[in-house]
Amino acid sequence: MEYNFNEIERKWRKYWADHKTFAAEDNSAKPKYYVLDMFPYPSGAGLHVGHPLGYIASDIYARYKRLRGYNVLHPMGYDSFGLPAEQYAIQTGLHPKITTSINIDGCLDENGEIKQEFVNPDGTIKDEALIVKSEHVRITDPNYQDNIIKGYRNQLDKIGFSFDWDREVRTSSPEYYKWTQWIFKQIFNSWYNVKTDKAESIDSLIAEFEKNGNAEVKAVSEFANTFTAQEWKNYSEKEQSDILMEYRLAYLADSWVNWCPALGTVLANDEVINGLSERGGHPVEQKLMRQWSMRIKAYAERLLTGLETVDWTDAIKDMQRNWIGKSVGASVNFPLWRGNEGEDAFDSAQAPDHSIEVFTTRPDTIFGVSFMVLAPEHPLVDEITTAEYKDAIEAYKTAASLKSERDRQADVKNITGQFTGAYAIHPFSGEKIPVWIGDYVLASYGTGAVMAVPCGDQRDWDFATHFNIPIKNIFENVDISEGAYSEKEGTIANSDFLSGLPIKKAMAVAIAKIEEQGLGKGKTNYRLRDAIFSRQRYWGEPFPVYYKNEIPYLVDDAHLPVELPEVDKYLPTEDGEPPLARAEKSAWKYSEGDRMEYNTMPGWAGSSFYFLRYMDPHNENEFVSKEKADYWNQVDLYIGGSEHATGHLLYSRFWCKFLYDRGYISFDEPFKKMINQGMILGTSALVYVLKVEFLKSINNSKDWKLESGLEIVIPESIALKIKNSEFKSDDYKYLIDNLNKVEISESFNSKKFDLEQYVIDQESIRKENLRSSHINVSLINSSNEYLIEELVSWSTIMFEDMVFVPNTFGKYTVHNEVEKMSKSKFNVQTPDELVEKFGADTLRMYEMFLGPLEQTKPWDTKGINGVHNFLRKLWRLFYSEGNVIVTNEPAGKESLKTLHKTIKKVEEDLERFSFNTNVSNLMICVNELTEQKCHSKEVLEQLVILLAPYAPHAAEELWSEALGNPAGTVSTAAFPKFDPEMLVEANTVYPVSFNGKMRFNAELPTAFSAKEVEDAVLAMPEAQKWLEGKAPKKVIVVPGKIVNMVV
């Protein structure tokens, strides 16, 4: 039997599917283990080799846990709502659900032929079936299959994952989003009780309002008014609804949102990167809109402390801590000075009726305050600005509002601000403090106002220095003439009751005094903002909400799911309403009230609880039964990318805590352990393109006339010279000479260029005219060369009109760059072709063999042969010339030692997720057994089990065919038991070193004591050679390990 991997793998994939080998049991005497992958968004481009990396690791671990006797839940599904399907829908009118199903299920039938429904009558393949749309492919093209969407499921299946496919979920299916809507309803119907520190039913709040009003209520809410029970009862329904909205955990509010005009939607903070949308890179602006939000701020502290209980990397934990951004300090009120201009003394008759509340993390520096700064958007600005400064303030505000968030951030170095003419009163010293506005103060953080302490904060220092505001030094023996002192070590001075106190003590004393005098209170602030939950898009979950008289109401559970209505177009309406506003009332399967909610939920809604739905995916009455949630409990191992650190991973923790508070599940952290797989980078191929101007000689004279430009592809060496401004006349000559040698393409000639009459304008050979352009990596050979004809036919539009200059060896080569794999960089490697060539088992092992899972690593197929050859070598332990050569004879001592050494290492390495070293453990084992000519069933059977998680198809085949076991059972066989006795040796080889340098090995009886080892080694002639006859100063013997002599 040959190692015919294609056939073997097909056979076992079918076997597993037919026998549901990997179905998880909901009730089992076995201990449970939940291994989860971050489910993918199914894009038409399909999987590249980077995607399955994490899936392979989790699959190996899941298979390992099954061998260890666990009942393993290892599901897979699709995060199938999202932008690309919708954007394709906008362009083509094709319903996103069709695109989505194509991307998942693909366009090929069981025999690998294209399904008829995707072929036009004229033999061309429909656009929606193609990876690159609008590239006309005919079914008669020999390689037409390379261009059509194979579907995630097909691609995943070929890699041999042990998913329990009966539990698949798709967030865009109504059966699934019914529960997304249901959970939204629960969040809407909850408030956060600070007294119990958890979410509670809104009914308990209403009951309290009816009984006592809101005086005693301590909730996470911005609502500042108080009302009595009687007042509550007298409120209209609308008023009651509005008040409750201030308490609900899912609420409607006018909020400043990240509005992306190009996408026509609102984005969450984590979807905005440097002022541009994460998807598409479009500009994002701030806009005030009525939006659904989630009161995630209520959970800020618990999201922070919960991190202590999970086994995640510090990198991710720190990102979340950073994002939550807790800072402890105090809020302090600075009364406004209401005296007349020119009056210095505080006049109690003109008592201040306003004060400015600031948040500070440094209450100890309060006596260092020499001015205050408000954000330009601060609501008090207009009120306090004096007549004299009105115009200047208006001008500054306008300028600030015109600056986008991005500009404001980019412009950190520029210090700007404007005095308002108003003063505040220092709460302790009574001094007059000028009030400024400045855009370094953010309206959205803290109170939007700061007390400026230039001696202790660099930004305040810069501001004070720039505007010549006095700087008061309140630190003992610290020089602040060159900059602020922001350390938290030292002693406070010039500060009344704080003078002489160490900084840390002074903080506590200052807060106590502030509270005692009623000037403010100790306070903790979080950078985390409530999460906007509305999107103005079609392809998302509809809200289970309708409006009657502008009051939002929830749709009754009996009518869930509220299904997406059909619309004529997937664009906003002319009035700027979201696409759902296009739906006629009749288009809604269910509608009520004046209108339904037109927004849809964001992408993170469906992904925030999918790990719970897998536990009970077909339950029609609950999103998960309590019983099953209790059984499966937390995800034991979660594998996925770190790019979700502040998105999905934060939101799902939030929902999990919420569901825990409301009693639906009994754990409040979803993912017990998480591993973040590193990115696999692709090798890109780039050519340098130089845009040059040509000069034309007029009538063959010395007069030159500038002609239109031309792009030439130049060799890297020349490009680098241009880049570094080292381009010399020799290089120019080289270009000209070689340009003339080039066989000018037809199109070039068609422009009637006659090179004899043209010269390149040297002026145009500049860095600015040089760019590099990605070309498809499949166009280059192993020496990085490409053929011009192939390049031009690959992208006619780009390269048709170009002239190519070879390098000094006459070759056309590309420049390599290692970067993220992406369609636009043409450096994508798909797993399919590798599976075809080497088999899934080889691909699985090779991806693991590349390096540590967490590490970013470049993809390189060169090494794949090594892994493939390993499997072939393994095969030869079982088969020779087509015959099984496994024997029942007992194995030799050496072979047993090899086996048990391997069992130990495989187990240890799997437990610490060191998949790469485990591949080499298996290689070493096979190398040794081959050398030992071991064909003993006793050993090989155990080896096959060790191998099964990595190369499951090959393992199954060897298990049943070569070893004669019943089919399929290697997946549920028992993991071999390590026997330490097998490794015991009579002798131990001691490396003997002198002054720490290893010189020779000494083989000595294992039973020797340290003293015996020392004596034996000293007696050796080699030792005497290194000691040069002298006695060693000291001898260190670590029994079983090493001998070191100090000379």
Place this chain on the structure above:
RNA sequence: GCGGAUGUGGUGAAAUUGGUAGACACGCUAGACUUAGGAUCUAGUGCCGAGAGGUGUGCGGGUUCGAGUCCCUCCAUCCGCACCA
């Protein structure tokens, strides 16, 4: 600026607690074999040196009998956050 991670042969990497640095593979060199196969087998491969030997884990220092591993200073690369009071 803050936080995190990483730095080891020509390449991917290994060395789990301080104990023979470079396992395992790729590549390369030389050879063998053959039904020419992305085959198999043998030997070699950090660097310098003919050899003895010397030297070597980003740089510099320290602790230790012994440091890739622990401590300090610095450098480089990558990732995240960034006027957060």
